[in-house]
Amino acid sequence: MANYIAVSIAWTIDVRPMEVREIEETASKIISSLNKAIIGYEKELKLILVALLSNGHVLLEGVPGIAKTTAVKGLARLIGLDAVNEIEIDRIPYRGLSRVQCTPDLMPSDITGSLIYNPKDLKFEPRFGPIFSYILLADEINRAIPRTQSALLQAMQEREVTIGDRTYRLEYRDKGKFFFVLATQNPVEYEGTYPLPEAQLDRFLMRIVMEYPETLEEEKQILRLHMARLREPIEELDKVIDPDWIIAAQESIALNVKVPESTLEYITRGIRYTRPEMFEPLRDLLLLGASPRAGIYLMRAAKVHAALRGSEEVLPEDVDAVASAVLNHRLIPNPEKLVELRMSGETFTSSYRIAREAIEFALRTARKEL
Ligand SMILES: Nc1ncnc2c1ncn2[C@@H]1O[C@H](COP(=O)(O)OP(=O)(O)OP(=O)(O)O)[C@@H](O)[C@H]1O
Numbered sequence: 001m002a003n004y005i006a007v008s009i010a011w012t013i014d015v016r017p018m019e020v021r022e023i024e025e026t027a028s029k030i031i032s033s034l035n036k037a038i039i040g041y042e043k044e045l046k047l048i049l050v051a052l053l054s055n056g057h058v059l060l061e062g063v064p065g066i067a068k069t070t071a072v073k074g075l076a077r078l079i080g081l082d083a084v085n086e087i088e089i090d091r092i093p094y095r096g097l098s099r100v101q102c103t104p105d106l107m108p109s110d111i112t113g114s115l116i117y118n119p120k121d122l123k124f125e126p127r128f129g130p131i132f133s134y135i136l137l138a139d140e141i142n143r144a145i146p147r148t149q150s151a152l153l154q155a156m157q158e159r160e161v162t163i164g165d166r167t168y169r170l171e172y173r174d175k176g177k178f179f180f181v182l183a184t185q186n187p188v189e190y191e192g193t194y195p196l197p198e199a200q201l202d203r204f205l206m207r208i209v210m211e212y213p214e215t216l217e218e219e220k221q222i223l224r225l226h227m228a229r230l231r232e233p234i235e236e237l238d239k240v241i242d243p244d245w246i247i248a249a250q251e252s253i254a255l256n257v258k259v260p261e262s263t264l265e266y267i268t269r270g271i272r273y274t275r276p277e278m279f280e281p282l283r284d285l286l287l288l289g290a291s292p293r294a295g296i297y298l299m300r301a302a303k304v305h306a307a308l309r310g311s312e313e314v315l316p317e318d319v320d321a322v323a324s325a326v327l328n329h330r331l332i333p334n335p336e337k338l339v340e341l342r343m344s345g346e347t348f349t350s351s352y353r354i355a356r357e358a359i360e361f362a363l364r365t366a367r368k369e370l
């Protein structure tokens, strides 16, 4: 028999008010714990936490072997979700952390679930797929066929899934159940992949690009960390928070962190200046700029960033810190510029670099006018 631990916990929480001070302290504990097991990437780890506390999903992009999976597992461990096989809410069993390896033969029902026949009771019963979890790691999402991708993206957006003729929720905020998807993608491989369509990329609050470690010293530290170990260092991390802390922090930030008029002006100008039809100087770089929806997400993420500094007021610096991750996958580069960069050797990162350049330019211009 499989080694199956059924941990059934009845979460009954009323979302308690939370001070930004507490959010700041706990968040920095989370980041510093993760940094014990993952060398470098402080900025990226913080962005992942910002996305989680904004109630958004993340597309993690990077070459193999740079701690993408490790970061997700580490985060799950700090929330005490990595070893949880089952938390039952409304008779739906949710896993703590599910991982799906995407391949071309992965069907939508392999993620969402299906009806199976129970010969004993002579009726069909739902078999809940891996999407019934708090944290879903969808590895190499661009290897799944478009039908499967769109089933996942739809569930991410709607936070519910239909199996047979019943619809099930993936999020129960009043019971501390959040739903967070991290999908990974390797930018180098194109063969046998199905790139996510631009229109669906924006289901992700952020695209976070992880590059190789910055310094030689960091590379050495990674080896030192693993020198006397066979196990993964993240397995030694202790739990820092419960899942319901996430919901309480999300709610408090949404309610209490304020965006002053000057920052609002900065965000809206920044967004408008990415639009080539409105702002001539960007025509070389972009074909399509940021939408009002992108602006909403930018504001939400900036609020969380402010809370992580322990502040109830969003400053332009908070916007700058999250802008590239929130906007880079929502802008469509000018194909001519793309070809030009690719010819010069920037094969894999060219679209990301163009987007970053455009975002920096738009924000710099907006900043001058404040
Ligand atoms: N910055 C780092 N700090 C500590 N360990 C690291 C770091 N980068 C990589 N490692 C180690 O390298 C191994 C590979 O990491 P991981 O499986 O997370 O990579 P990945 O990015 O998910 O790769 P893939 O795309 O192949 O799935 C792990 O043992 C991990 O602990």
Ligand SMILES: [Mg+2]
Residues within 6 Å of the ligand: 068, 069, 070, 139
């Ligand atoms: Mg991995």
